[in-house]
Amino acid sequence: xxxxxxxxxxxxxxxxxxxxxxxxxxxxxxxxxxxxxxxxxxxxxxxxxxxxxxxxxxxxxxxxxxxxxxxxxxxxxxxxxxxxxxxxxxxxxxxxxxxxxxxxxxxxxxxxxxxxxxxxxxxxxxxxxxxxxxxxxxxxxxxxxxxxxxxxxxxxxxxxxxxxxxxxxxxxxxxxxxxxxxxxxxxxxxxxxxxxxxxxxxxxxxxxxxxxxxxxxxxxxxxxxxxxxxxxxxxxxxxxxxxxxxxxxxxxxxxxxxxxxxxxxxxxxxxxxxxxxxxxxxxxxxxxxxxxxxxxxxxxxxxxxxxxxxxxxxxxxxxxxxxxxxxxxxxxxxxxxxxxxxxxxxxxxxxxxxxxxxxxxxxxxxxxxxxxxxxxxxxxxxxxxxxxxxxxxxxxxxxxxxxxxxxxxxxxxxxxxxxxxxxxxxxxxxxxxxxxxxxxxxxxxxxxxxxxxx
Numbered sequence: 001x002x003x004x005x006x007x008x009x010x011x012x013x014x015x016x017x018x019x020x021x022x023x024x025x026x027x028x029x030x031x032x033x034x035x036x037x038x039x040x041x042x043x044x045x046x047x048x049x050x051x052x053x054x055x056x057x058x059x060x061x062x063x064x065x066x067x068x069x070x071x072x073x074x075x076x077x078x079x080x081x082x083x084x085x086x087x088x089x090x091x092x093x094x095x096x097x098x099x100x101x102x103x104x105x106x107x108x109x110x111x112x113x114x115x116x117x118x119x120x121x122x123x124x125x126x127x128x129x130x131x132x133x134x135x136x137x138x139x140x141x142x143x144x145x146x147x148x149x150x151x152x153x154x155x156x157x158x159x160x161x162x163x164x165x166x167x168x169x170x171x172x173x174x175x176x177x178x179x180x181x182x183x184x185x186x187x188x189x190x191x192x193x194x195x196x197x198x199x200x201x202x203x204x205x206x207x208x209x210x211x212x213x214x215x216x217x218x219x220x221x222x223x224x225x226x227x228x229x230x231x232x233x234x235x236x237x238x239x240x241x242x243x244x245x246x247x248x249x250x251x252x253x254x255x256x257x258x259x260x261x262x263x264x265x266x267x268x269x270x271x272x273x274x275x276x277x278x279x280x281x282x283x284x285x286x287x288x289x290x291x292x293x294x295x296x297x298x299x300x301x302x303x304x305x306x307x308x309x310x311x312x313x314x315x316x317x318x319x320x321x322x323x324x325x326x327x328x329x330x331x332x333x334x335x336x337x338x339x340x341x342x343x344x345x346x347x348x349x350x351x352x353x354x355x356x357x358x359x360x361x362x363x364x365x366x367x368x369x370x371x372x373x374x375x376x377x378x379x380x381x382x383x384x385x386x387x388x389x390x391x392x393x394x395x396x397x398x399x400x401x402x403x404x405x406x407x408x409x410x411x412x413x414x415x416x417x418x419x420x421x422x423x424x425x426x427x428x429x430x431x432x433x434x435x436x437x438x439x440x441x442x443x444x445x446x447x448x449x450x451x452x453x454x
Contacts, residue, residue: 021047022127023100023166024237024260027074027120027143030185030352031156034149036111044068044089045102045166056091056101064090066105072124077142077206079118084109087122092324095317097361100166104322106349111147119144119206127211128262132234137210141239145255150186152246154389154403154413158185159255160196160242161374163355165319169264169367172233174272178225179286180259181372183353184244194244194254198223201239207258211237215263227263236263268366274307276360276368279337289374297345298375304360304368306336312363313338319357321350321375344375351379391415408438 023045032039046054046068053067060067066088073083089103111118123140131137145159161183170176184194198220201208208214215238217231225238239260243253282301284290292298304313316329316338327341338360346354357372388394390403391414405416421440422433429442 021050022124022139023262024164024239025122025139025141026162026164026257026259027122027141028159028161028257029143029145029255030158031147032108034156036113036115036147037108038110039106039108040074040085041104041106042074042085042087042089043092043102043104043163044087045093045100048094048096048099048101054101056094056103060091060101067091067103072122074120074122077119077121078144079115079147080111080120084120090322092320092322093318095315097315098167098317102166102319116148117144117146121206123209127237128235130235131211131214132232132236133214133216134211134237139211139237139260140206140209141258141260142205142207143255143257149413150246150254151413152188153186154415155186157244157254159257160184160194160244161353161355162242162257162259163319163357163372164259164261165317165357165359165370167262167264168370169266170227170231171270171272171275171366172231172265172267173229174275175229176227176369178227178263178370179372180223180225180240180242181287181355181357181374182223182242183289183355183374183376185353186244188246194246195248195250196223196242196244197253198240198242201241201258201260207241207256208239208260211239211260214239218263227265231265233265233267236265237261238263266365268364270307270364270366275366276304276306276313276362278360278368278371279303279305284371284373286369286371287373289376292344292346292375292377294346294348294351294377294379297343299341299343301339301341302358303332303337303339306338306362307366308336311336313360314363315361316340317359317361318342319355320344321346321354321356323347323350324356346375346377348379351377353377389414406438408440 029038068088070086070088072087075083085107089105091101091103094101121140121142125138126136127134129136150157182196186194200213203212215236219226242257283303302316304316324344329338331338354375355372356375359370360368392406393404403411403414405411409416410419418437420435421427422435427433427440431445432443434441
């Protein structure tokens with residue numbers, strides 16, 4: 001991936017900040033360089049019908065018009081001061097039935113020299129008035145991270161990436177698992193990535209205001225939110241943090257990313273098995289990862305199937321990056337299936353990991369499980385520019401690159417350090433092991449002759 005990575009802020013809000021239409025947020029970040037510069041990408045969703053400033057349709061998307069309010073800001077809390085930028089956006093998705101529109105915008109921010117840690121948040125009032133817990137309460141979504149250069153990668157850390165639709169709908173009485181999609185662009189030696197973990201947001205850390213652990217009955221296992229059949233009907237706000245750790249044994253996160261959204265547990269007389277489903281293939285499965293080279297176009301067909309005759313699919317709703325093109329919903333004659341085609345040709349500024357989510361709604365108000373896939377856009381990953389800063393080998397991967405070494409060396413960040421082969425089982429030598437830079441040799445005691453290498 002290019003050195004210009006992104007601080008990705010995904011905010012799902014319905015309505016104006018002061019009008020009880022907040023729907024949650026995700027804030028993600030990555031470095032532009034090792035000198036305190038970051039690129040910010042925020043994604044916001046509002047109630048579509050609230051005002052002309054927030055209304056979005058297909059023409060809004062195709063015209064790339066900047067919409068939203070320029071009075072709401074992501075604000076520095078630690079390591080900086082003032083506002084980072086406004087929360088205006090370019091619309092990418094909308095739902096007529098659920099009455100929301102969503103989009104994103106990118107901009108840059110540079111911290112003062114010497115800053116090694118920062119926190120920033122977006123806070124206001126109010127959540128919707130019919131929440132089971134936290135009704136009409138204030139929100140705060142807070143991102144935190146280290147700006148120090150990592151010893152294992154030679155670069156400043158990238159935060160995790162995550163995303164969900166603004167509203168996740170669950171039928172009451174039907175046990176459901178909401179998988180929180182997560183990805184990370186930092187690659188260690190051997191193509192190993194950071195260890196990603198999810199936890200509930202905490203009031204003591206200024207992460208959730210009045211909706212901290214406000215989903216009674218739901219439990220978090222890893223990055224999967226488990227909702228049992230006994231959870232009562234109603235609206236719930238979910239506030240989580242996704243954090244990345246250098247190894248599975250690490251106890252201190254390098255960054256903390258908020259993800260907040262609404263869950264609507266609705267009542268229905270239909271059986272749990274009557275919700276729409278997807279036909280796979282060709283429809284991607286939840287958790288799939290796709291690599292896309294810059295200049296190429298990713299094409300996908302999403303086919304949704306109803307539970308039986310007399311029921312139709314009324315919408316396949318998406319949450320997508322800028323530039324996605326989606327066809328109209330089409331019925332496959334003689335079947336219970338409807339489909340959309342979607343294509344995406346990422347631009348050079350979109351190198352890195354993106355998350356694409358979708359779900360289907362039918363004519364009796366049932367919804368499918370959400371499906372989220374990871375799209376990893378690969379460019380020249382900076383290997384063509386000064387060998388990516390690597391001393392020996394620069395290795396491209398989907399979502400980034402890592403520094404590798406020749407035989408006899410091991411990577412430490414961007415440099416390569418000689419391996420002392422003799423330190424492990426005497427290098428396999430019978431008698432004497434002699435370590436050299438990048439290699440080693442075996443020799444024999446006096447009176448013996450070598451038989452082969454050892």
